[in-house]
Amino acid sequence: MNEAAAHIRALAAAGELGEAGQCLAEQLATLTLTGPARLPWAALAEEIGALELANEQLRAAAREAPTDAAVAAELAVFQADLGPTRPVAGPSGSAGSEEGDFEAQRSPGLGAQIDASQPDLVPPTPADIARFLHLFSGREGVHARQWVDEAAPIASRRHGYGPQASPLTPRLIEAHLAGTTTLGVYPIRLDGTVTFFVLDLDLTRRALEAGAQHQATHHRHRGELSETALGIQAGLAELGLPTLLVDSGHKGRHLWGLLAAPQPADLLHRFGRLLLRHLAPSLPPALSLEFFPKQPRVEADGLGNLIKLPLGIHRLSGRRATLLDQRGRPFPDPWPVLEAAPRIEPAALLDVFARLRDEVGEGAAPAPPALGSAAPEILEDAPVRAILGGCIVLATLTEQARRTRRLSHDERVVLIHSLGHHAAGVRLIEALFRLCPEVPLRDIPQKPQRGHPISCARIRARVAHLTAQLPCHCAFPPQGADYPSPLLHTP
Helix, strand or coil, X not given: CHHHHHHHHHHHHCCCHHHHHHHHHHHHHCCCCXXXXXXXXXXXXXXXXXXXXXXXXHXXXXXXXXXXXXXXXXXXXXXXXXXXXXXXXXXXXXXXXXXXXXXXXXXXXXXXXXXCCCCCCCCCCHHHHHHHHHHHCCCCCCEEEEEECCCCCXXXXXXXXXXECCCCCHHHHHHHHHCCCCEEECXXXXXXXXXXXXXXXXXXXXXXXXXXXXXXXXXXXXXXXHHHHHHXXXXXXXXXXXXXEEECCCCEEEEEEEEEEEEEHHHHXXXXXXXXXXXXXXXXXXXEEEEECCCXXXXXXXXXXXXXXXXXXXCCCCCECCEECCCCCECCCHHHHHHCCCCEXXXXXXXXXXXXXXXXXXCCCCCCCXXXXXXXXXXXXXXXXXXXXXXXXXXXXXXHHHHHCCCCHHHHHHHHCCXXXXXXXXXXXXXXXXXXXXXXXXXXXXXXXXXXXXXXXXXXXXCHHHHCCCCCCCCCCHHHCCCCCHHHHCC
């Protein structure tokens, strides 16, 4: 899939959405897919805005694998996000012509009148626009533009987003805020980092349909939405994660967590998975919750999922995505709020991550031993001191864990099968692993390792990114020359 997908994404990034959809349809016509195998192609179709193709692939997958939970979940999310489907004229199986028909009917215009009951947005100053651009920018060189299918009847209008191969600019932000266009961003930047996370709380499709039939049900569900969003915001604040609460303008609320410094997307993605598990028990049945970034990484030519920018007007509902206060009411003037918006420090995020891992990841766990700037007692144990003093690789890994609170799988393996051969080393490994919230608690060794320790050669194979930068070339006595290992540094 990689080569074909790369070509299709390149067409979409260049703004050739119709050609990208046609190319995808032609590629699908050459493949024999069934059930879950259709999901990556459906995701690609949705990514480039080829929504009819995505719908076709997801529905076919559901027919072929009716009991597959992943297929059912993807189809449910797709339908909830995009609303009722519209029949498309054309011969059965002619996906290319269907996509062409759909593309021809797209419009970036409003699918409804602007809601006059909402207060007008206070005009932004140039400084406000620059700040907005800085706070909410994502992937460089591209943004998303919302469209709505105005040719269809109001009750069955489709809407979605198409990638635009141009960067966000102050002029585009000004148009978004003025309501002449509605924009979204792709959170993951080219270097694999993000500067914010978003919790997307929505009414489910079933709740929307029930509310459309009964006004009392509609009001009850909207009340649950507002109350739950405020509760989540308050709960996150208690954890040390302040967020901005935004009415999405359609069927939900967005909670934006602004980061004080860019963080790796894979770190935020793993954090988000635990946060969703933490929040799930308190979520009413009428609501669904998603976390952005939805992917740990994207390919160089990929984009990932987008999130709509705040303060714009939803093209289908005509409602502005307003910034809400702690009582769920729109701020009369959002600009001072954005100017004073708190940022989440990396240490605070990692502290909450570790707490969630211990609480909902693998059961409660005692607090980790202190490993502050001063060398803890555990580092003064003779075997540990000898190994770290002799092996610059293990010393570097230890310092990295204390400083960045991140360890990869291979880095953990190296520590376990070297330091883990001594009781004091096991205690140090436990302290380091507990500091790093991405490390599953099950990875903490329960007792010293048996058998042969990891060799220097295997260490270099596992952590070449470190050893290539370090003087990893220790001289050992003759009796250790046949199997060099960091444990030879012990007395």
